[in-house]
Amino acid sequence: MSRLLFSIALVIATLSAQKVDPFGGYGDVYWGYGNAAVSALAKYVKPNLNFVWSTGSxxxxxxxxxxxxxxxxxxxxxxxxxxxxxxxxxxxxxxxxxxxxxxxxxxxxxxxxxxxxxxxxxxxxxxxxxxxxxxxxxxxxxxxxxxxxxxxxxxxxxxxxxxxxxxxxxxxxxxxxxxxxxxxxxxxxxxxxxxxxxxxxxxxxxxxxxxxxxxxxxxxxxxxxxxxxxxxxxxxxxxxxxxxxxxxxxxxxxxxxxxxxxxxxxxxxxxxxxxxxxxxxxxxxxxxxxxxxxxxxxxxxxxxxxxxxxxxxxxxxxxxxxxxxxxxxxxxxxxxxxxxxxxxxxxxxxxxxxxxxxxxxxxxxxxxxxxxxxxxxxxxxxxxxxxxxxxxxxxxxxxxxxxxxxGISYSYDSQPDSLNLPSGQTWKSPGNGVPYKNLIIVDKQTRSFEAIVNTSKTAEELIVNLGKYTPFSITQEEAVSIMDYKESEKK
Ligand SMILES: [Zn+2]
Known part of the structure; x- marks a missing residue:
């Protein structure tokens, strides 16, 4: 196996071991293109907002x-x-x-x-x-x-x-x-x-x-x-x-x-x-x-x-x-x-x-x-x-x-108010339509993931910078895995 294929396989293997919900409506990311560390950061934070990507290419x-x-x-x-x-x-x-x-x-x-x-x-x-x-x-x-x-x-x-x-x-x-x-x-x-x-x-x-x-x-x-x-x-x-x-x-x-x-x-x-x-x-x-x-x-x-x-x-x-x-x-x-x-x-x-x-x-x-x-x-x-x-x-x-x-896909974490209908019935959202406010939340991001990953030297710094420039947070474990990707890409 070539070094490139090996590192891609390694990235996929490592990633599947991470704490990303495989049923979270997040499609497969093709790792052959772009920056795995940056894509991993995207993967950890974005499912919460229902912005989905089927590929990185x-x-x-x-x-x-x-x-x-x-x-x-x-x-x-x-x-x-x-x-x-x-x-x-x-x-x-x-x-x-x-x-x-x-x-x-x-x-x-x-x-x-x-x-x-x-x-x-x-x-x-x-x-x-x-x-x-x-x-x-x-x-x-x-x-x-x-x-x-x-x-x-x-x-x-x-x-x-x-x-x-x-x-x-x-x-x-x-x-x-x-x-x-x-x-x-x-x-x-x-x-x-x-x-x-x-x-x-x-x-x-x-x-x-x-x-x-x-x-x-x-x-x-x-x-x-x-x-x-x-x-x-x-x-x-x-x-x-x-x-x-x-x-x-x-x-x-x-x-x-x-x-x-x-x-x-x-x-x-x-x-x-x-x-x-x-x-x-x-x-x-x-x-x-x-x-x-x-x-x-x-x-x-x-x-x-x-x-x-x-x-x-x-x-x-x-x-x-x-x-x-x-x-x-x-x-x-x-x-x-x-x-x-x-x-x-x-x-x-x-x-x-x-x-x-x-x-x-x-x-x-x-x-x-x-x-x-x-x-x-x-x-x-x-x-x-x-x-x-x-x-x-x-x-x-x-x-x-x-x-x-x-794309933007079904969400299950936020519901608009229920509605009383003239028939006496109550309409209640199944909670999957994705609220508009998710766009306001993502607008609060003021630095690209690439800039954040590039300027962070340690997992701790990455968590701090993410808090400073985005409304998102990641776990220590996720931050460490992103820094691992970053390290592996240098090689
Ligand atoms: Zn292109």
Whole structure:
């Protein structure tokens, strides 16, 4: 047995020996992906709130396509569709001089989308959430996300299908299933003289944005993908994370003077495989370079390249905007839309909420809630932008796949008041419907499970931190087992 398989088997064996109620309505967690220590913490605390995960990885669940705009385009995005069906519609809009805003929630399934809606109900919010407004204003379709010859997609294969209109194999980027290079809708827009933009809270070289400008047999060739972004050199707005892909090999991000006022991930070491200084090369191609939220707010126009973290932009739940200097998705969306609009030649932009996938991989419902609330604010910014430009704007929201098999399931620990009926009978809840207050409880979590596990050095410290940043508690025995997972992952 390989070491990896052995450690997975060990984790499963150890976990089944823990005090988790096997009949608590909590599905099987697939431990092959993500962080076992973080997933174990999720497993110990979440069954009480009835947030359930069937896996820690991607699923084959179809996802939603919601489109708002002229009927000519949106009428083609109804019923049962494939993720590769959107690109042709986008090309038509580009031909017609209609601006296109593509929103991709990475890993955003139905249940993830329902979180802001339920949260608004739980907190008595009067206005409709942006998610509701999108879904009720636009046309809707379901999208099959599967790659070629398989059922479950990665972000590269689905991103390629969404961006280029052709399904491909897992890990492949911007090429068809035989490896031939494709032309993305962004490149199509560039050829026709339109302005273009890519915005993400992950690396700008990560699969979803890269599907629009790169061609690679594997998404893991990220160093080369960064070089391809520079080679394109004409995407007007590029905002996100991943500075470590742009500084010369074996240097730290902080060693580059362009990152003097970067606040997050400065210590990350270059992941490049050559000595090229891609920040300098981008400047030579006419880009204004920015690396924190205040610099971004001062951008007036031109070509903008923003990297706001050494790695991925921090989780919404862990981000203190003052301290981390990272812009919100909403701020990046607003800035990109205003810069692209001002160019006055029509535009295509892709806005990715990539942290949804990251939080769902870790089975962290509290972090996922915050990621979805942030996504809702970005969706609201798009709705506001569209006002007065209804005939000239096509907006599409979709996901590349679902992550986590996330849901909210029957509960048996809380009951609403009973009710006397006109018939004289009494209605009493069986107590399984899950109270709204559970969303308020999970909202009290202010740090991701990953941040809590990473910053806790001992089981005792983990219990203290959990009490400090969450409304949850775990037993000493559970804390010890989480620290064991953490230790075993270091090996
Ligand atoms: Zn993923």
């Amino acid at each position: 991607h699923t084959a669940q179809p996802v939603i396509i919601s489109s708002i705009g002229p009927d000519k385009y949106t009428s083609q995005l109804q019923g049962m569709k494939k993720n590769s069906d959107m690109a042709a519609v986008i090309r038509q809009a580009i031909d017609d001089g209609v601006d296109v805003i593509m929103v991709i929630g990475d890993g955003m399934g139905f249940s993830h989308l329902s979180l802001p809606i339920y949260y608004a109900k739980a907190t008595g919010q009067k206005d409709a959430t942006a998610v509701e407004e999108w879904l009720s204003t636009g046309k809707m379709a379901l999208s099959y996300t599967n790659p070629v010859d398989e059922l479950v997609t990665c972000s590269a294969a689905s991103g390629t299908a969404i961006a280029n209109g052709v399904k491909t194999r897992n890990t492949m980027l911007g090429v068809d299933s035989n490896g031939f290079e494709l032309e993305s809708v962004l490149e199509y827009a560039q050829k026709r003289g339109l302005a273009t933009g890519l915005v993400t809270d992950k690396h700008v070289t990560d699969a979803t944005p890269a599907a629009y400008y790169a061609a690679a047999a594997s998404r893991s060739e990220e160093s080369d993908i960064a070089s391809q972004l520079v080679k394109n050199g004409a995407i007007d707005v590029i905002l996100g994370g991943g500075a470590l892909m742009f500084v010369p090999e074996s240097t730290k991000v902080s060693a580059h003077k362009a990152f003097a006022s970067l606040k997050t991930g400065k210590d990350k070491k270059s992941k490049r495989s050559d000595k090229r200084d891609l920040i300098l090369e981008m400047k030579q191609k006419g880009y204004e370079f920015v690396c924190n939220d205040s610099m971004l707010s001062h951008v007036k126009g031109g070509k903008v390249f923003g990297l706001f973290s050494g790695g991925n932009i921090s989780a919404a739940i862990d981000r203190d905007d003052e301290a981390t200097g990272e812009p919100t998705l909403e701020a990046m969306a607003k800035k990109s839309l205003s810069v692209l609009k001002a160019k006055g030649k029509g535009f295509f932009v892709m806005l990715e909420s990539g942290r949804i996938d990251a939080e769902a991989h870790k089975n962290d419902a509290g972090a996922l809630l915050k990621a979805m609330l942030e996504t809702d604010r970005m969706l609201k910014a798009c709705l506001e932008f569209r006002k007065g430009r209804e005939k000239k704007t096509l907006m599409i929201m979709t996901a590349d796949h679902e992550t986590g098999g996330f």
